Amino acid sequence: MKKLSKCYIGLVLAFLYLPIAVLMVYSFNASKSRGVWKGFTFDWYRQLLENESIMSSLYTTLICGFLAALVATVIGSMAAYGIAKAKSKSSFILSVAYVPMLNAEIVTGVSLMLLFTLFGLELGFFTMLLSHITFCIPYVILAVLPKARQLDWSLYDAAQDLGCTPMRSFWKIMFPELLPGILTGFLLSLTMSIDDFIISFFTTGNGVNNLSIEIYTMAKRGIKPEINALSTIMFAVILAILIIANVGAAKKDNNKKRSVRI
Amino acid sequence: MKKNLCLIPLYVWSAVFIVFPLLIVLYYAFTRDASSGMSLSFESFSRLADPMYLGVILRSFKIAVIATLVCILCGYPAAYILARSNSRSKFIIVILMLLPMWMNFLLRTYSWLTLLEKSGLINSFLSLFGVDPIIFLGTEGAVVLGTVYNYLPFMIMPIYITLLKLDQSHLDAAADLGANPFQVFMKVTLPFSVPGVLSGVSMVFVPSVTTFVISQIMGSGNVTLIGDIIEKQYRVVNDWHFGSALSVVIMIIVLAFMYFINRGDVEANNGNGGRLLR
Numbered sequence: 001m002k003k004l005s006k007c008y009i010g011l012v013l014a015f016l017y018l019p020i021a022v023l024m025v026y027s028f029n030a031s032k033s034r035g036v037w038k039g040f041t042f043d044w045y046r047q048l049l050e051n052e053s054i055m056s057s058l059y060t061t062l063i064c065g066f067l068a069a070l071v072a073t074v075i076g077s078m079a080a081y082g083i084a085k086a087k088s089k090s091s092f093i094l095s096v097a098y099v100p101m102l103n104a105e106i107v108t109g110v111s112l113m114l115l116f117t118l119f120g121l122e123l124g125f126f127t128m129l130l131s132h133i134t135f136c137i138p139y140v141i142l143a144v145l146p147k148a149r150q151l152d153w154s155l156y157d158a159a160q161d162l163g164c165t166p167m168r169s170f171w172k173i174m175f176p177e178l179l180p181g182i183l184t185g186f187l188l189s190l191t192m193s194i195d196d197f198i199i200s201f202f203t204t205g206n207g208v209n210n211l212s213i214e215i216y217t218m219a220k221r222g223i224k225p226e227i228n229a230l231s232t233i234m235f236a237v238i239l240a241i242l243i244i245a246n247v248g249a250a251k252k253d254n255n256k257k258r259s260v261r262i
Numbered sequence: 263m264k265k266n267l268c269l270i271p272l273y274v275w276s277a278v279f280i281v282f283p284l285l286i287v288l289y290y291a292f293t294r295d296a297s298s299g300m301s302l303s304f305e306s307f308s309r310l311a312d313p314m315y316l317g318v319i320l321r322s323f324k325i326a327v328i329a330t331l332v333c334i335l336c337g338y339p340a341a342y343i344l345a346r347s348n349s350r351s352k353f354i355i356v357i358l359m360l361l362p363m364w365m366n367f368l369l370r371t372y373s374w375l376t377l378l379e380k381s382g383l384i385n386s387f388l389s390l391f392g393v394d395p396i397i398f399l400g401t402e403g404a405v406v407l408g409t410v411y412n413y414l415p416f417m418i419m420p421i422y423i424t425l426l427k428l429d430q431s432h433l434d435a436a437a438d439l440g441a442n443p444f445q446v447f448m449k450v451t452l453p454f455s456v457p458g459v460l461s462g463v464s465m466v467f468v469p470s471v472t473t474f475v476i477s478q479i480m481g482s483g484n485v486t487l488i489g490d491i492i493e494k495q496y497r498v499v500n501d502w503h504f505g506s507a508l509s510v511v512i513m514i515i516v517l518a519f520m521y522f523i524n525r526g527d528v529e530a531n532n533g534n535g536g537r538l539l540r
Contacts, residue, residue, distance in 0.1 A: 005343040009355060012340045016362050016414070019373030022383065026376070075271045082268025093269065096276045099284075104472035104516055106489050107509045110496060111283030114506075118286065134279040137272070197368060197475065202496065215368045216475070223372055231369050238364045242357055 020235070027228035044229040051226050057214035058230070060125065061194055064210060068132035069189035075133070076140025077182050081174070083141075084148035094141070101138040108135060109202035116203065123205030131203040132193045139192060140185035147181035284513075290506035306507035315491070319511065322488040325402060326471035329409035330417075333466050334459060336410070337417035341458075342451070344418075345425035356422070359415050371408050371479050378404065400482035408480035409470045417462035424458025425451070457527055464523050472512055488512065 027045075031038035048054060079097070100108050112134065116127045151174055159169035197212035204213065215227060294303040309315065340359075344352055362370060377383045378398040385395040398404050428451065436446045474489030488508060495505030 005347070008339060009343055012336065012414075012418075013355070013358055015411070016359065019370050019377065019411070020362060020365060022376050023369060023373045075275055078268045079272035082272075085268065093272065093276065096280060097272060099280050102468070102516070102520065104468055104512050106472050106474065106492055107284075107287070107512055107516075110492065110505065110509050111287045112279065113496065114286045114290065114502065115279070115283040130279065134275070137275065141272075191364065195364070195366065212366055212368055215366060215372070219368070219372055219479075223369075227369065231365060235361075235365055239361065242361070246353075246357070 023228050024232045024235070027225060027232045029225065032225060044225040045233075048226040048229045051224075053209075054211075054214060054224075054226055054230060057209045057211050060208060061210040061212075064125065064129050064132055065190050065193035068129055068136050068193045069186050071133045072136035072140050072189045073182060073186045076137045076185055077144045077178065079137075080141050080144035080148045080181075081178065083145065084151060085153075097141060098138045100135040101142075105135075105198040106202075109199040112199070113202040123203060125204070125208045128200050128204040128208065128210070131199050132196065135196070135199060136189035136192055139188040140182075143185035143188055144178060144181040147178050151177055287506045287509050287513075290502050291510045294503050306504045309504060310507065310511065318486050318491055319488055321402070321485070322471050325405055325409065325477075325485075325487065326467055329406050329413070329470045330463055330467045332406065332410045333414050333417040333462070337414055337462065338421055338455075338459070341418045341421035341425060345422050345428070359418060363415055367412055368475065368479075371412065371476060374404075374408060374411065374480065375399065399480060400484040402481070402485055404480040405477050405485050405487075408476040409473065412476060413466040413470060416465040420461040420465065421455055421458040424455050428454050460523050460526050464520065467519060468516055471515060 028040050028042070029037055030041040030043070079093075083094070109131070112127075112131045113123070116123060116130075121127055155173050156169050159173050160166060164172065195212070196210070197216065200210050200213055201216070204210070209217065211230075215223070218224060218227065291306055292302060292304065293300040294305045310319075344355060375382070379385070380395050380397060380399075384398070389395065398407075432450055432454075433446055436450050437443075441449060472487075472489045474487060474493045477485050477487045477490055488511070492505050492508045492512070495501045495508065
C-alpha cells in the first residue's frame, strides 16, 4: 500500500477504535468519574462479579440469545429447505419473512409490543424471546437458502432407492450439506440477539433487562466503570475467538497448499 | 407434500409475529378513542401537519441524508484502498473494521461523551494549545458523528466486497485504450461499484432515519428525531394512535426508499458501465 493509503486506513481505524480505547483505559481507572485519571486498578473487575444487576442482565442476554438463535435456526432452516425443495421462487413468503430485517427496528418493536399487550401477555423475558426469534429468522434463511438451493436432489432419491427412509436420507445426505449454512445462521442470530437494543426496549418489562437496556438505564445515572470492565472482557474474548478461528483457517489453507505442491 | 410441512412454522410465525402486528399498527393509526370504543379517524395524521412534527420529520431526513453521504465519502476510499491492495495485512484490517460491531453500540456511543464533553479529552487536549472549550454535544453535528461512527462499517463492507470482484484486466484494458487513472475510475470502477454503494446506503439510511438512542446520547436531548417522538408516544404519553401514525409514516419512508434503491440497482445492472463488465 502507498503511504497516503496507509495513513487513510489508519485514520479510519483510529476513528473506529478511539472510543473503544477510551472505554478500555477507563476500566482500569481508580477514579469513579470519567475524565480524571487516578491510577491503575483491577477493582472494577472484582466489583463486576459482585454487581447483581449487571450479572443478571448478562445471563438474560446470553440465555435469550442462545434460545432465540436455536428456535430461529430450526424454523429458518426448515423453511429454507422447504423453499429449495419446492423449487419455486417462493418470493411472497420470502419477502414477508424478510420484513423484520428490512423494516425500521423501532416499527418492529412497537408492533410486537402492541401485539403482546393486546393479547394480555405480560412484557418480560418470554415476550422478548419471541421478538428476538422473529427478527433472527430472516438471517437464518439468508444464510441457509443459498446452501439449500445447491443441494443435489438426485442424491436424496438415490439414497431412498438404496433403501433409506426419507427421514434417514435427509439426515444422512442433505443435512451435512446444509450444516455450514445452519451454523452461520445460528451464529448470526446469536450476535444479532446479543447486540439488540431497540426491539428489546419495547418488548421487555417487569425488570427483565438485557445488557443493552441495563446500559441504557444505567447511563441516566452515569455509566458505572464495572460495565467498562465487562465490555473490555467481552472484547478480549471475541478478539481471541477471531484470532483462533483465523489462525486455524490459515493453517488449513497452508496444509492445502502444501498438499497441492506435493 | 413434505415441502408444505417444512414451511408451516415459517408461515405461522410470519402471520402471527410479522403481518398481524403490522395490521394492529395500521388499525391504531387510523382510529381514535371515542366514548363508544374506537372510531375511524384521520386525526392522528392531521396532527402530523403541525409544523413542529413536520420539522422533526425533516430534521430526521436531513441528519440521515448527511450521515449517509459522509459514510459514502469516508467509506468509499477505505473500501477502494483495501480492495485494491495486495498487502498481507489486508484481511486483518478487514476484521479490525468489523470487530467494533460486536461491541455494544450503546457503550461505544456513550464513550464519545468522554471524548467530546466540555471538560472531555478532546477539549483538554485542545486547551494545551490555548483553544477555548468547544461545545460539541447537543448539536446536530454530534448526532451525525454518532450515526456515522455506528454505521460506517456497514458502508465500507458492501463496497469492499463489490470492488473485490472487479477484475484487474478491465482496469488494464481501459488504461491501454488511453484512459488516464481518473477516467478509469469514473468509467470503470465507479459504475462497477454502484450495487455495493446502494446496498451500503440501504444499510445506513434506514437505521439512521429511525434512530432514537444516538440522538438522545449525542444530542443531549436537544435534537429530537422522529424515533424519539415515537418512543415518547409509547413509553411516556401512552398515545398509541399517534405513535402508530408516526410508525406508518416511517414504514412509508422505508418502503419508498427500498423502491428507489431497487430501481437504482436494476438501472445500474442495465447501465452501460456495469453491464459491460458482467
